Amino acid sequence: MLHYQEAITPYPVAAGPKRQQVETMFNRIAPTYDRLNHSLSLGIDRRWRRKAIDALRPFEPETILDIATGTGDFAILAAQQLDPARIIGVDISEGMMDVAREKVKAAGLESTIFFMKDDSTDLSFDDETFDAVTVAYGARNFDDLEAGLSEMCRVLVKGGHLMLVELTTPPRAPMKQLFHFYAHTLMPLIGRIVSHDDSAYTYLPRTMAAFPQAEVLVPLLRHCGFSDVQFKRFTFGLSTMYLATK
Secondary structure: OOHHHHHOOOOOHHHOOHHHHHHHHHHHHHHHHHHHHHHHOOOHHHHHHHHHHHHHHHHOOOEEEEEOOOOOHHHHHHHHHHOOOEEEEEEOOHHHHHHHHHHHHHHOOOOOEEEEEOOOOOOOOOOOOEEEEEEEOOHHHOOOHHHHHHHHHHHEEEEEEEEEEEEOOOOOOOHHHHHHHHHHHHHHHHHHHHHOOOOHHHHHHHHHHHOOOHHHHHHHHHHOOOEEEEEEEEHHHOEEEEEEEO
């Protein structure tokens, strides 16, 4: 199931392994990432993040690990809405985290949110360290999705929660056909003009199409050690939220 996902890379195979290519891509597009991302989603991604964080609110997590933290949007919103003691954001792209650090400083959250470079498929934290693990729109970039999910489960305390939000392909017409046109025609064109990276925004729709959809991801989450797995689709299936308990 994961084989096809590993084959999708931003650049030609000669450019190196997927992890290295993804790191290079995000370092390149980091300066324009926030502006372009919010524009391409028409700002709807902010609402998706808020709904995902609201779903964690009843559990009152004190320690949160935000994987593939990128420019820190999810970590910052989680700090503001959940008031945890500590959030650690990890990513393979220092360029993205440099942007995140500036945003955290501007928000006055430097005593709550910290960033470090780490590999999502081989995390450097001890077992049962965090009350919650979050990953928003980054799981499709993993080298090995099963390894990444297993690592998330390992670092969660027993009874802790995983919140995973990912872009997905709408399952039904006519939104499915409309999104296909948008993702494969308009998105790459706008992305190329703004980010000056010819590959980044053709890579995105390909990973969305390849990422396991809800009915496929749920059994994989259970296989990786999670129970009570629930999912909810947002905006005709453009994004899907998964909440799972260790």
